[in-house]
Amino acid sequence: MAHPPLIAGLELGGTKCVALLASGPGDVRDRLTVPTTTPAETLAALEAALDRWSFDAIGVASFGPLELDPDHAAYGALTATTKPGWTGVDVSRRFADRYGKPLAIQTDVNGAALAEARWGAARGMSTHIYITIGTGVGVGTIVGGRPVQGVAHAEAGHMRIPRRRGDGFAGACTFHRDCVEGLISGPALAARFGITGEALPQDGPEWDLFVHDLVGLLHNLVTGFAPQRISIGGGVIASRQHLFPRIRKALDESIAGYGAFGGLGIAVGPPGLGDMAGPMGAIAMGLSALDR
Template sequence: MSASPLVAGLELGGTKCVAILATGPDDIRARQTVPTTDPATTLAALEAALDDWHFDAIGVASFGPLDLDPASPAFGSISRTTKAGWTGTDLVQRLGARYHRPLAIQTDVIGAALAEARWGAARGLSSHCYITIGTGVGVGLISGGQPIQGAAHGEAGHMRVTRAKDDGFAGWCPFHGDCIEGLISGPALALRFGRAAHDLPDDGPEWDMFVHDLAGLLHNLVVVAAPERLAIGGGVMAARERLFPRLRAKLAASIGGYGSLSSYAQELERRLGPPGLGTLAGPMGAIAMGLDALAA
């Protein structure tokens, strides 16, 4: 095998899916994006791209929830999800039977976090976090260089946070109502404010609520794990990077000078920001998983 194996990566998102052929972010050979519709249509379109490529492994970084228990008969399938029609979709068996290549699967946020550690702003760090805010909200937490996972992968995007005063929005999440995904994901913002996030004015009061809610999530992640770096990507934040100074200020105020975190709060300029890979963090998460499959 060559020193730089080619990986076919599949990044499955709530709005779009990406098939990418690469050895890493500096060597992308092909890329195709398809809309996320029903599983049969979407996966067939992705497979049509892969069928024309020669590759050594497959990496899948998918929206979830995913069954990631290797002992489970449903390993590699999508569990109950907010994405209509996708519950029960078996990704690993389908792709494994079609391509017969080494294959690894993870959540899209863990994949992006591992890509950030391999190529991005988290290189050399033992603990870090990647948050995506788009069709949903996901959190990938790494500690000791490994994903945090217990009996199932974490769902910090469905964490509940303290609501802003006089904010009576019931929330968008069909499972939890006003969890963080139900408050600040793209569909939640559209329902909450009556128009899509990209149509909201930069100085609109809507972003005050967004910053308040997201800072609540960040506060909880920091007091639980104090990641060396917190990266926030996804479609909503990629278009609103100007919010980072406000988020840093809100998070520092929330930490309130407490204990060992007082110095952490003073370092948020370098600790909290966009992913080093930018919008490539998600697709490169799938490539990172394929490389992990070859190393297993």
């Protein structure tokens, strides 16, 4: 029997990057994590890992925004990003040219959403959403089995939502100030409360604002895309599983029984792959390169 294809998966995040040699979540052969610093330093560290490995394809799941129009001259490169020094970096071409292997690239959250569909909590679903809340707020939206893509990939983490009465925080997004990312990402929580999200007390009143603002995003995603499931992960919420009942209840109250959406709350929860959803997104992209 032929061995399963081995993928060199690269998950590029705002804080750290992961290189993974694997065929799936049950078959991880090697892993390297490096901090996200300058493009030259970070990508060279990842290449040092890939240079040691034997693999069949490369999958890249990267923070964005990315140029994902295959007919565009800058396909596979980062566009105007909040990460200093990374705008214009051509991630796709760099790795394709160096290794000469089939390569597929997607946003980190779209990759994680596709991994959830292949191995995780969204198996068998054609329309679902993966959200990560960490250095930023990323939303991977899959409709009919494919990531939403028009003139660009969707960036729902930068959606604006109604603010809670009395909340005067200006927001921390360098582009939009008080979009969702500017309100509930890790850096936004630190700017708003003067303490990192990880250090906030489990049941502190700060989470009331967090739930309010997150549910504003969820309401718009539910009514806009009618997903079968919304999975929410990332460093901010990974250790706050007790928030999910509050989030589901607040979302049901926000939807207010409208149409078929009332009761969707039971389909909101953590990713089935846990903290492996992001790295497995890169593996899913590499497998899709071979499928092509």
